[in-house]
Amino acid sequence: MIKVSNLRKVYSTGSVAVEALKGVTLTMHKGEFVAVMGPSGSGKSTFMNLLGLLDTPTSGNYWLEEREVSSLNKNELASLRNQKLGFVFQAFNLIPALTALKNVELPMLYAGVKPQERRQRALLALEKVGLGERLQHRPNELSGGQNQRVAIARAIVNRPSVIMADEPTGALDTKTGEEIMEIFEELHREGTTIVLVTHEPDIAKHAKRILRFKDGLLIRDEEVTNRTISS
Ligand code: ADP
């Protein structure tokens, strides 16, 4: 369902060009749970930005559910992004002035869902992540783990086929991080594809497959077993 072939990205600033991705080829099937690892500067963010339709490759191809998307324009990318993808970030990226409920309703506002259905679906999403009792709280009235639950509810509310998570446990303590990973495991069991960037082996081991990047290349691609888990 996600296929990339020879994906390259060159950033040019003035006379300086950086080849951040040097030709990455891989396939992810529907429902896979994939962790992306590698040192700082290895191309993980660039790869995630391309998969997340936030940027376009310099060359190469990207098929998202049969559709070749590498040359779509900004509007087409945005619309596909809203339909197919959900995002979770390290810093939650919630809107401070809005309640949990309103934060989760926001993506549906952009998608043109009617108010009553927005409310209903936001409620269900918040209940699903265990926050049914915190609907009217604002981000500064919630813990880090609770805010990340709100962010996950926001990511799933348009029923995306893929969730892209960038260091989702990076700002959380170990126990809270494990609780958040259990939510991703549940979404995986329900058939959502999950692509997760992490530098923590204990977080990566929740995935079923690990991609390791180095210097803009995919240097390892392996199933998760006890043996494969190391930073
Ligand atoms: P990672 O997420 O693994 O830390 P990045 O994808 O952010 O790696 O970066 C890969 C390389 O591309 C690095 O050399 C980085 O400095 C460079 N890079 C990333 N984004 C940009 C950008 N917007 N402009 C110029 N260079 C960039």
Ligand code: ADP
């Ligand atoms: P992380 O590795 O924590 O994901 P990075 O430091 O790689 O974050 O990148 C943070 C942001 O800065 C990204 O949006 C990336 O595209 C941008 N960036 C990274 N390196 C450069 C660079 N050399 N020039 C311009 N922008 C960059």
